[in-house]
Amino acid sequence: MNNKTNYLLRDYKPRLQKRKKKKNLQSSLIGIIVLSCFLFYFWSPSNEDDSLKTITQMELLEIIQQEDTELIPEKEVKSNEESIPPILTPDTEAISSNKKIELIIKSGDTLENLFIENNLNIADLFQIMSLENSKQYLKYLRPGDRFSIEHTNGDIDTLTKNLNLTKAFLISKINDRFASSLVDKQIERRKKFGYGKIKTSLFEAAIENGLTDKLIMNLASILAWDIDFVYDIRLDDDFFVLYEEIWQDGKYITDGEIIALEFNNNGKKYEAIRYTNENGVSNYFTPNGNNMSKAFIRAPVDFTRVSSNFNPNRKHPILNTIRAHRGVDYAAPRGTKIRASGDGKIIFQGVKSGYGNLIILQHGINITTLYAHMSDFNSAFKLGDRVRQNQVIGYVGSSGLATAPHLHYEYRVNGVHKNPRTVELPQAKPIQDKYLNDFLIKATSVMNELFVYKQSQSLSVAQNN
Ligand SMILES: [Zn+2]
Known part of the structure; x- marks a missing residue:
């Protein structure tokens, strides 16, 4: 038993060293991943539907008549007159030159500059923006927003902005006036x-x-x-x-x-x-x-943040200074979110010698988890509060006995340290x-x-x- 416990609690240094080479390769890769996750966040659907149902298309919810041009500020009307492209082609030709373009918004893009870049009729844009719903759906753009535009020689026939996977905001020209509607997408x-x-x-x-x-x-x-x-x-x-x-x-x-x-x-x-x-x-x-x-997640920090910033040339700050190491260290950049590994109650929140800024959570009767070296606590919680699994309780730092930002995490059963990575976890309810x-x-x-x-x-x- 003693031997086993020693094994469980021993330094993880050898493993860390083996991982150094991997980390080097990983770091640039994971940078890209974090970036793409970030970008994905901006256009990912807000209401992904779990069921397999499909929705009928083009359900017109409302058609809003174009408002008076008086509503367009004078300055804009002026600039719009200046930029109306001369269109002299006869109708028949215009129909044959109907084109569809797809636009994905990048940082710094505005609809105005996209219209200019793509030789689209800017006067149409001003009319479109004067529709009541346009303010809600078109005024603020985010990188990753997707538009598709059908036009005839630059004159807008339809403009669609995907709101999420199953909804789109559609502007279409009906009898020479623009109307907006929300449509379902299959x-x-x-x-x-x-x-x-x-x-x-x-x-x-x-x-x-x-x-x-x-x-x-x-x-x-x-x-x-x-x-x-x-x-x-x-x-x-x-x-x-x-x-x-x-x-x-x-x-x-x-x-x-x-x-x-x-x-x-x-x-x-x-x-x-x-x-x-x-x-x-x-x-x-x-x-x-x-x-x-289960009642506990294994690693209370985001593993992509840990990996992406691991510096293979840096000596591990804690393993080299404390011999009896009784937890797991996750090297992560300052400010990385630290999450409660399980539902519990805050029984310590404050500074404690080598641990620096420390939180201890009590889970049920006999289990405690400990999170050390934080740069900051989540101000939403105080001593005695209950927290749920995965709620952010604080942020990675290097307070106390630490020379580089990392989370020191401990798991104790009846006051005895267990290896958080291997300890048998209490099961959650089955189906x-x-x-x-x-x-x-x-x-x-x-x-x-x-x-x-x-x-x-x-x-x-x-x-x-
Ligand atoms: Zn540690």
Whole structure:
């Protein structure tokens, strides 16, 4: 027992050193990933629909008559007169030159400069902007916003802004006047399989096999209770995933939800299946119906932030100075969010010698978790408050005995330190009895699909070798 405990609590330095090479490769890659996640945030759908229902197109909700041109400020009217392009072509020719363009907003873009760049009639833009709903949907643009415009020699026929995957704001010319409406957009969900084998990092494995960052982040979040993606990933770990792709108008838009997955980590197999109950609530369960989510997540910091800023040339600040190291350190940039690993109550919030700014959470009767070296606490919480799993309780810093920003994280059972990475975690509630039969039927079916894919994948890997 003593030996085992020593093993559990010993320094993680050797492993860290092995990981240094990987980190170097990872860091630039993950920079891109973080950036793309950021960009995705700006155009990702705000109400992705879980159900498979489709919606009829072009449901006109309201048509707003164009307002009087008096409403356009005098200055704008003037500039608009100046920039009206001379259009002298006869109607028949105009119809034949109807064109469609797609625009994706970049930082600093305005509709005005996009109209000028694309030789579109700026007077039309002023009329469009004078419609009541245009203020709501067109006035403020964000990078990643998508427009499609149909025009005839620069005169606008339709202008569509995608609001999210299933809704668009449409401006169309009806009897020489512009009208606006909200339209439903149909989406198609296609089933896809993916595979990856870890040679250097999870993200590289994904990229090699044509999988997106979004898919990998989803996968990591489903497994966040079981796998610490900072420290647990090993060479030759592999995964198989069945997921949805979202298509629209014959084009791939984004990855949808993961339907089922298998992840083989360090000789241990994890399987998860998505199940949506009759109330539309979705969760992931093991093939037996156990909840994938548990009372504690493994790593209380975002692993992409940890990896992207890991400096392989820097000596680990704490491992070299404290011999009996009783927790896990996550090197991360100052200000990285620290999340409560489980539901609990704040029983300490303040400064404590080497720990610096420290929070201790009490979970149930016998478990405590400890978060040290914070730069700041989340001001929303104070001593005695209850926090939920994943709520931000503070930010990474280097207060106390630390020479570089990192989170020092401890997990104690009855006051005894356990390795947070390997400790057996209390289970969350399994699937409700009333859903169990339905779940088992569906789970068997999707796991079979995944198994068939896995077989074919293994076969093709074997053939290539
Ligand atoms: Zn530490």
